[in-house]
Amino acid sequence: MEKNVKFVQGNEACVEAALYAGLNFFAGYPITPSSEIAELLSGRLPASGGKFIQMEDEIASMCAIIGASLTGNKVMTATSGPGFSLMQEALGYAVMTEIPCVIVNVMRGGPSTGIPTHGSQGDVNQARWGTHGDHSILALTASNHQDIFEMTVTAFNMAETYRTPVILLFDEIVAHMRERLVIPEFGELPLVERLRTSVSEGIDYHPYLPREDGRLPMSDFGGVHRYNVTGLYHDMWGFPSTEPRVVHELIRHLVDKLENRVNRLAHYKEYFLEDAEYVLVSYGSAARSALHVVKERRLRGERLGLLELQTLWPFPKEVVHEKCAGAKAVIVVELNMGQVLQLVKMAVGDPERIFLANRIDGVFITPIDIMKILRLIQGKGV
Amino acid sequence: MAVNKYLRQRFFPHLWCPGCGHGIVLNGMLRAVDKLGMSKNEIVMVSGIGCSARISGYVDFHTLHTIHGRALAFATGVKMSRPELNLVVPMGDGDALAIGGNHFIHAARRNIDITAIVMNNRIYGMTGGQYSPLSGQEVVATTAPFASIDPSFDVVELSKAAGATFIARTTTYHVKQIDDFIKQAILHEGFAVVEILTQCPTHFGRKNKQGSAVDMMKLYRDITTPIGSKAKQENPNLIERGIFVQEEKPEYSREYDKIIERATRG
Incomplete structure (x- = not known):
C-alpha cells in the first residue's frame, strides 16, 4: 500500500x-x-x-x-x-x-x-x-x-x-x-534550487551578466551585494540604459534564453501515435475526453492517436509538426475558439488537414462532441 | 558630512532639472541614514515610476525600481519575507496617491514597517506637467489649461484615516526637518509617512507663475507653519509642518509571527 x-x-x-x-x-x-x-x-x-x-x-x-x-x-x-x-x-x-x-x-x-x-x-x-x-x-x-x-x-x-x-x-x-x-517521496522528483553568485563581498557583482551557460547567478536582497533592479532596459549592473547595443542585447537575451530551447522545454504525452491516421491534439481537461475517444475507437480498430501538450509556451512546433506529419487529419480539441488550432496549423503547415473540435459554452467537451466532428471529417456523416 | 559614500557615482549625472527639490530630499534621506549609523546592507529602497522614483538608482542600497504606483506592494513582499530589513519607499504625489492610492491605504492599514516618503511637487514632472491628485484646484497644468477643478487629498489626513502610525510633513526649505523626520520615520516600527513639499520649477513653477526654485522655496517658508502655531490660528490657510502622529501599534510583519506560532503549535 x-x-x-x-x-x-x-x-x-x-x-x-x-x-x-x-x-x-x-x-x-x-x-x-x-x-x-x-x-x-x-x-x-x-x-x-x-x-x-x-x-x-x-x-x-x-x-x-x-x-x-x-x-x-x-x-x-x-x-x-x-x-x-x-x-x-x-x-x-x-x-x-x-x-x-x-x-x-x-x-x-x-x-x-x-x-x-x-x-x-x-x-x-x-x-x-x-x-x-x-x-x-x-x-x-x-x-x-x-x-x-x-x-x-x-x-x-x-x-x-x-x-x-x-x-x-x-x-x-x-x-x-x-x-x-x-504524492511522490521527497527526492523522487528533481528540484532546482536558486543559483546564487559565488562572487564574494567587496568584489564587483554583475547581476545581469550571464555566465557562459547563459544563466545569471542571483544575490539575495539583504545580502552582501547591493545592486539595482529596474524594469527599464539595463546594463550588467542593472543600471538603466538607452544605449542601442545594450537594448538590443537584452531583448535578444530575454527571448533567446527560452526560444533557443523550445525542444528542451517541451513537455507532452503521446498515445497511439505510431500508426495514427487521425491525430487529436489537446491539453488540459479537454485532453481527458480526447483520450477517451482515442482509447475507445482503438478497441474498434480505428487508428486514432493523441498528442497531449503540457508545454503551451514556447509552443513546441517541431514536436507538433513531427507527430502530425503522417496523419490524414489533425483535430485540435480545446475549450476556446481555436487558439491552439492556429498554432497547430502553422506548425503542421498544411491547414486543410487541421480541424477544430471545441466547446465555448462553459460546458466540458464530451467524447460524443469529439466523435461528431470526427465523423464529419471521416465523411461518415453525423 | 560626506553623503558620497551612499551614492553610486557610476550612475551620475542624475536626471533632475536644475532647481528640482528632489536632490534636497535625497540629501536629507542620506543624512538620516548616516545619523542612524545603519549598514547599507540593511536598507532596501523600493520605488515606482517618476522623477522621485529615480532616487533609488542613485543610492548604494539594495534598490528596486519597479512599476508605476506599485512600489509599496513590492516593498510589502520584501518586508514580509525579510522583516529584519529596513524598507524606504520614495514616491511622487501621482505615484503614491493616484495610481498607487490603493496600495498606500492598505500598507497604512496593515501598519507594515515601511517608511513612505511622499515627495509632493503637485505635478507629474517626468511626463511633462500634468495635474495630480495633490495639485488642488486652480492649478494650471498641461492637462488643465483652464486650471484644475480637482480637489486635492490631504496626505496627513488620508494617512491618519488609513491607519499610518507615524505621519510627518515638511518642505525642502526646512532641510533640517527632512533628515530629522526621515530618521524618526525609519526608527518607527510601523507604517510611517513623511510628506515633503518639493519644488518643480520646470513644470509647476513656470505654469503657475511661482518664479525660480529659490522663490518657490521661499513660498514654502511663507505658506507653512509649525503644528498648532499662533500663525495657524490667525491664518487657517497655512499648511502645518511637524509630526502629526506617532503611536505604537502592532506591526504587521511581526504580527505574522503569531500566525506561525499558532500554525506550528499544531
Missing part, C-alpha cells in the same frame, strides 16, 4: 506540489475558481515556515511575490482571468528583471467577468502576449492531478533555471474535479 495517496481537487494537487517544490511565499487575492489555492496555503505555509499574505488586489499580489523572490524565496500567486489581466504589467516586470516566480491561472470563461464557475481554455494567447512588448514566456498545463503535481514542480524548476516567470494554465474543470493523487 502506498503511503501518500490522496483524493483531492486539482487546486489541492497544485498546492501539494508547490510545497514539495519548496514554495515559501505566496501572495494572492480571492477569485473563483482559484481561491482554494490561497485558502489552503494560508494554513499550510505558516506551518512549514513560509509566509502567506492576502493583498488588496491581484496587481499587488504579483508585485509582492516579486519582492519576496528577490530576498531568496520560491514564490507563487494564483488567480483567474480578471486577476490575470490585472497582473500583466507586473508579469512583464518579472520577465524584464528576470525574477523567478510562478503564476497559476485557473482558467474560467471570459472576456470580462465571463462565467466564473465554469471551465474554459480561453487564456492561452493572453499567457503569451498579455503583457506588452516583445518577450518570451513559459506556460505549462495538465489534464489530471498527477500531471498537475509534476507540472507545478516543473514550473518552479524552470523559474529558477531560466530566471523567469512561469505560468501554470489550469482550467476550472481539472482544478475543481476530485481524483486520486499520489
Whole structure:
C-alpha cells in the first residue's frame, strides 16, 4: 500500500506540489475558481515556515511575490482571468528583471467577468502576449492531478533555471474535479534550487551578466551585494540604459534564453501515435475526453492517436509538426475558439488537414462532441 | 558630512532639472541614514515610476525600481519575507496617491514597517506637467489649461484615516526637518509617512507663475507653519509642518509571527 495517496481537487494537487517544490511565499487575492489555492496555503505555509499574505488586489499580489523572490524565496500567486489581466504589467516586470516566480491561472470563461464557475481554455494567447512588448514566456498545463503535481514542480524548476516567470494554465474543470493523487517521496522528483553568485563581498557583482551557460547567478536582497533592479532596459549592473547595443542585447537575451530551447522545454504525452491516421491534439481537461475517444475507437480498430501538450509556451512546433506529419487529419480539441488550432496549423503547415473540435459554452467537451466532428471529417456523416 | 559614500557615482549625472527639490530630499534621506549609523546592507529602497522614483538608482542600497504606483506592494513582499530589513519607499504625489492610492491605504492599514516618503511637487514632472491628485484646484497644468477643478487629498489626513502610525510633513526649505523626520520615520516600527513639499520649477513653477526654485522655496517658508502655531490660528490657510502622529501599534510583519506560532503549535 502506498503511503501518500490522496483524493483531492486539482487546486489541492497544485498546492501539494508547490510545497514539495519548496514554495515559501505566496501572495494572492480571492477569485473563483482559484481561491482554494490561497485558502489552503494560508494554513499550510505558516506551518512549514513560509509566509502567506492576502493583498488588496491581484496587481499587488504579483508585485509582492516579486519582492519576496528577490530576498531568496520560491514564490507563487494564483488567480483567474480578471486577476490575470490585472497582473500583466507586473508579469512583464518579472520577465524584464528576470525574477523567478510562478503564476497559476485557473482558467474560467471570459472576456470580462465571463462565467466564473465554469471551465474554459480561453487564456492561452493572453499567457503569451498579455503583457506588452516583445518577450518570451513559459506556460505549462495538465489534464489530471498527477500531471498537475509534476507540472507545478516543473514550473518552479524552470523559474529558477531560466530566471523567469512561469505560468501554470489550469482550467476550472481539472482544478475543481476530485481524483486520486499520489504524492511522490521527497527526492523522487528533481528540484532546482536558486543559483546564487559565488562572487564574494567587496568584489564587483554583475547581476545581469550571464555566465557562459547563459544563466545569471542571483544575490539575495539583504545580502552582501547591493545592486539595482529596474524594469527599464539595463546594463550588467542593472543600471538603466538607452544605449542601442545594450537594448538590443537584452531583448535578444530575454527571448533567446527560452526560444533557443523550445525542444528542451517541451513537455507532452503521446498515445497511439505510431500508426495514427487521425491525430487529436489537446491539453488540459479537454485532453481527458480526447483520450477517451482515442482509447475507445482503438478497441474498434480505428487508428486514432493523441498528442497531449503540457508545454503551451514556447509552443513546441517541431514536436507538433513531427507527430502530425503522417496523419490524414489533425483535430485540435480545446475549450476556446481555436487558439491552439492556429498554432497547430502553422506548425503542421498544411491547414486543410487541421480541424477544430471545441466547446465555448462553459460546458466540458464530451467524447460524443469529439466523435461528431470526427465523423464529419471521416465523411461518415453525423 | 560626506553623503558620497551612499551614492553610486557610476550612475551620475542624475536626471533632475536644475532647481528640482528632489536632490534636497535625497540629501536629507542620506543624512538620516548616516545619523542612524545603519549598514547599507540593511536598507532596501523600493520605488515606482517618476522623477522621485529615480532616487533609488542613485543610492548604494539594495534598490528596486519597479512599476508605476506599485512600489509599496513590492516593498510589502520584501518586508514580509525579510522583516529584519529596513524598507524606504520614495514616491511622487501621482505615484503614491493616484495610481498607487490603493496600495498606500492598505500598507497604512496593515501598519507594515515601511517608511513612505511622499515627495509632493503637485505635478507629474517626468511626463511633462500634468495635474495630480495633490495639485488642488486652480492649478494650471498641461492637462488643465483652464486650471484644475480637482480637489486635492490631504496626505496627513488620508494617512491618519488609513491607519499610518507615524505621519510627518515638511518642505525642502526646512532641510533640517527632512533628515530629522526621515530618521524618526525609519526608527518607527510601523507604517510611517513623511510628506515633503518639493519644488518643480520646470513644470509647476513656470505654469503657475511661482518664479525660480529659490522663490518657490521661499513660498514654502511663507505658506507653512509649525503644528498648532499662533500663525495657524490667525491664518487657517497655512499648511502645518511637524509630526502629526506617532503611536505604537502592532506591526504587521511581526504580527505574522503569531500566525506561525499558532500554525506550528499544531
